Amino acid sequence: MTEPLKAVNFYKRDLLRGCPHNLKADGELFLHPAETANPAAYVTRMFDTRDPDCTFNRLTVDGEFEGVRLEVVVAAADTPDAVVDDRDADLSELLADPGVDPARKRELLCALRHVRAVDCTDLLLHSLTGRYVWVYAGAYPAGECDWTLRGLRLEFPRVSFTGYFPEIYRQDDFFDRYIAVFQSLYLDLERRADELPHRLDYETVPDEGLLELADWLGLCCDGLFTPAQLRTIISGLDLYQGMKGTRAALEAVLELVCGVPPRIVERFQWERIPLPPARRELYGRLYGGDSGSFCVLLPPLPGFPEPGRLERLIRLYSPIGTPHRLVFLNPCSRADDHCYLDGTGVLATPGEAAANAGTLDGFIALG
Template sequence: MQEPYQFFSLNKRSDWDKGSYYNLHMVDGGLGIHQTEKHGVYKVIQPGEMNGPEHPLDFAVGKGGKLFVLDEQAVVWSYDAENQYTEQLFRQGHELFTGGAMLASSGDTLYVADPFSERRMAAYSVSNSQQVWSARDWQGSPFYPLAIGTDSQKRVYTVIPLDMIIGVNGKEEVPEGGRIGVVQWSSSGEPLHVFQHDSLRLEQVTPAAELLKRYYTAVNTAGTVYLFDTSLKLVTCLQEDGRLSAQFSIAPKGAFAGLSIDTNNNIYIGDSRYVGPDEEDERFILKFGEHGEFQAKVSGFRGRTDKLLSGSRDWMYVLSGETGEITILEPQPRTLELPETLLPEGIYLSSALDTRSTETEWHRVQLEAAIPDETQVRLYYYTSDRNEQWLDNEYTDFSEYLNNAAIPLRDKLRATRDLWSEPITNPRDALLMNAKGRYLWLKLEVVGSERRSPVLKRLRVYFPKESLISYLPAIYREQQDEGRFLERFLALFGSYFQEMEEKIDHISKYFDPDAVHGQYLTWLGSWLAVNEDESWGEDKLRQLIRQAPDLYKLRGTRQGLVRMLQIYTGAEAYIVEYFQMKQMQEKSELRELLSRLYGDNPYCFCVMLPQDCIQTDKQRLIIESIINDQKPAFTECKLTLLQPWMYMDMHSYMGINTYLSEPTLLTLDQKSSMPYNTVLIDLDRDKRMDIHTRLGLDSELE
């Protein structure tokens, strides 16, 4: 047999933390690349697919992701994208609103704002299309809705000019300095609050019709209202108490439309520019932080945005006015890029592994990792008898240099690039060639894909170097080729023998029920003749294996049966044997009742368990099997389930299925009642309590 190896192991967080890692973090008990959620296309709904609206003008998202789509004829369609089912909510010619209406939805209510209709604001039930409420005036004058939004409390918000006049042409217009505000309406159509700020004023007289499609509004879960002015490219955030929480401008040039807020208060605004047929489409949805800091472009979607909504689970819905398509975006896991390389990867630099012996020949490395397809792990190593190395024109402690957070990773990679070995790809078990020295350092490059990342669970480095070639004649130990083929070939068998020897050395762990699981636990139970059933579960099976030696001594006894049932059910069984009933059966008035309940056979006993111990027929069969296996061979058993209430003249046991509550007056009928001082006594027991006191059996009411 080979001499035992020594090894260094990285298998828990404290081990990995001795080194430094970049774009990596602990996940699922191992080391993986940082990931985040980015929106990607879940489904693109074409107008023809909906089998109804040919030219969608507006839409809203209802409960369960159902879409409500408005077309040019003012027809509203309900479309279930998952089941591809379409139905009409409002047919052509309804005259409730026009094709210029704006939709919003919350719960089972569809809200419609229309500046061209008599009903400027209305709520409809989506179940029967009936109007719930409508509004035309605000503060005594007709209002002009410019945008609409809802929150989770079924409140609706409309952007309106707070100052409006009738111009010389008889049309509605906003005067110079006129205010723009957001009105909050209750679910019953009552105005609750007006969100406004002095900065939301128009610089010149503007016809109200020219303000359409200029404003968009959205509300977050905390009740903060967001207003986006596409003309000024200005986002204003107003808290529920009316205070201004943030206000920022969008720097990029171009045209924008749509506004949505996710559950983390990130702000999304769409690009609505026109792009020619020969131009590359670089229109993205822009993502901003809560306070207006630009974060990223939503790379999962390219195209024109005319309306942007957020749904449940932070899904986004995008309407393109060019094609009439509605694109559904879902948050999808994305691997973060390492800033130094702009690749979805992470790098780990270990501290020095010190053998405290110079010229140590390192043997091999084993890596336990989950490596999905299209990902890989590359391992580099460097060995030396000295910890100080010549780096950046000076001698420095190599371990300290690698783990110095103040030194940028780019500088570390540049300064050490000539020291590392050739990479070993996915080194589940690999030899360390020409690795000689007291110290060993490791560099791990964890390369992920766009959505997936390897996870490093455990890494072991073995030393000193041992080879089966040492057991061969001297002629085989002569290294005649640089590749040392024979040594590397025998290393395959050496690894197998080493693993086998380690299993033999640690064979005792397979006999510990607390250390094994799955099929090994079942196998261990078979050593003790434990017939495992999947309904037992591992926790109960471990208890059974631990107590098996004692249970075998008690087999066939009352105590052994109670303990077995308690392991399986978690409740203590109540057992009644014939000798306990024998004295009471001598009374003729109780003989028939006791025989019916407990039987009159001296070789028969009764096992009673709470009702909730047996939920299925399979559990009942297992309990009956346990009883048959543990009872004496010449006896019979009757299994009874105790209901969680009391019946007179049936199985009623204090503390088992019968409980004493606070004293109350018991009314027997409309004219009689039982007083508080009524006592249950035990006949022939000197009126002592707590000894078989059962109504109708051995006690009476006096």
């Protein structure tokens, strides 16, 4: 390209800076009709190109408009001031006022230099000039219909591939519009290539592309992680992926998902300790009696993932064929055979107690 192509994107929070009529934003900051049977309209904020002789190339509307008649008006002016009803007015304030009827706004924009299209999401703007620009999008449903406006992209200045052709082709308006079809295809492909580094960056890739990026990195997600958790895992890939199958990786991933560090007890930790047969049998029932087994203890906190999800996560980060147990501790444990006093044990009847370091049949007695 011999000329630099600029663009302004009205997406996400910048989309909300415009003036919507009968539109509401969802969790992804897309706009939907508040009343699906009634017309809706949207007017962008005024954009200043800072070029008095600015030309425009193209507007693309991103969304789903099944069942509605879509009208798009792109208007430009050399000044934001205008005469409205025989009085001087500021167009930027008037068009940004939610109290002004959208039909009136459309009328004001159509009085300027403008390009209008119906049921078209890709507009060629080669005939439009002006420093200040607005975009109006109106949707008129035939009945109950839900549709989505995700955003708009305005490109400027005018760029035409006819500049690469001999002079005789540059004067033909039909050829200019004909070649613009292939120009749009090329520019879209070029833009996607320019955005490729951002789509390969775990911090900037959209959520819908995050799973594909994780798959390229060899991460098995299977619905186990939220997008935020997945970005954390990719940032610490040496731990979560490079050390998969180790205790450190399992503890880290469980703490990431649950929000609290787990307690992992492996068989070798207590098997090597000289214990009475009764205590050894008790530990086998508590922590698992199979060779090489381990037990994962989690405190009783609200908002935990369902046990099935945690079981799949433990199997994913455990050595193949290693048996395990997942134990959720009760909010209160009685101090009879066994109690996790440093975990969830509490006194059922509050009172004073002292540890006298006495033992009874191998058990520590409190008194």
